[in-house]
Amino acid sequence: MPDSLLAPVTNFIGHLASEKRHSPRTCDNYQRDLLRLAHWLNAGQQHQWRDVSTHDVRRYVATLSRDGLGGRSIARHLSAIRRLFQYLLRERLATDNPALDIRAPKSPRRLPKVADVDQLNHLLDADADDPLEIRDLCMFELMYSSGLRLAELVGLNLTSVDLSGGEVRVLGKGDKERIVPVGRKARAAIETWLPLRAGLAAESEPALFVSQRGHRLSHRSVQARLNRWGLAKGADQKLHPHLLRHSFASHMLESSGDLRAVQELLGHADIATTQVYTHLDFQHLARVYDRSHPRAHRRGSAGERREDGQADD
CATH class of the missing domain: 1.10.150 (DNA polymerase; domain 1)
Structure with missing residues (x-):
């Protein structure tokens, strides 16, 4: 050359x-x-x-x-x-920039990888052996239950969760706040975690999820603990926080067919972002969530399920 x-x-x-x-x-x-x-x-x-x-x-x-x-x-x-x-x-070795206005071709958007319902049920129904595993299980239940981003989960405070109302207040991208339902099993996991959290965190610590030293968990800690949980419980793929969010969206759309409901639950400003999962029609948000999410509804009569749904609405 x-x-x-x-x-x-x-x-x-x-x-x-x-x-x-x-x-x-x-x-x-x-x-x-x-x-x-x-x-x-x-x-x-x-x-x-x-x-x-x-x-x-x-x-x-x-x-x-x-x-x-x-x-x-x-x-x-x-x-x-x-x-x-x-x-x-x-350096005066060129007279113009020939690449200035040239843009690369757009890559097609690919459907994110998801875990199937049976695998997630197996992983989330596994026994937690110590306080930190109970905390981990609570975090994973909540991410999958409510479709939370990692930053949204880490940013949760005690005041973010309304167990009686069955909802969580989330601060999403662009500091936009949204309220999303919390499923029955995730609520039970939170109730189990809270007494253990009280023994770790200082009274001045607002974070819902804290480390062994009592401080708010970092993003990296959550990622490492989820990967560790998957390895310990026999997952057939590497677990990461966004996999739970993707699985939430995919399973909700597969069961409900309600694209706009899932858009609102995920906190997407543009429905085109949600359309990476599928293209479907609009129904009622909380009713769809209660009927469709595999870990949100009670077994039993339709009346029992709707009673649980009232708490999620």
Whole structure:
């Protein structure tokens, strides 16, 4: 490869490392992507960065797509190219930035992975052997019961939960508050956890879920404990918090067919976000939840189920 292509890339990577303080891994990624472009240009008999046009970059994007790269990977390549040409403009080695207005093709949205109902019932019906496992089981029940994000779960306070009303007040993305139902088994798990929590947390600690030292749990701790629970209880896939939220959404939609109800339960501002699960019609929110969620309703007569649903509404 001619030095006219290679040297500017080498100098740019040095600029990222020394002036921008990027990590070695980030610099390696930039270098790999830009050298791939340099080899492509060299194969096409182009040997100067200043001669690269917008048309050339578009052809290169098409080449990456034909090579099987997805939208996100191509977007990463374009970001590296834009950054390189910003540097070349500064060094007066280019006269414009040919990648400035080029966007990567959109990747199709894939349905998130979910756990099946039988597996989750097996994991959530497992015995908890100590106070921390009782806490863990309570957290996992609540995430699956109410479709909570990890940050929403960790942010819960004692005052967030209304056991008599069967609901939890959640602070979601953009500090938007919503109230969602809490199923019967999740309420029972909370009632079991609260006396144990009192023995761990200081009176001034507002968090619903606390560590062994009595402080609010971190995101990483919840992730590690859920993974540990899955391994200990024989899960056939790695458990993580968003898997429980995805499973909640998928199971609710599969049972109810109520897309807008699930949108409201999940706290999605745009229904298109919820449509990654499926496309279905609108029914009544709390009634659908009570009838459909596999761990929310009582066994027995329709009257007993509706009585439980009144608490969830």
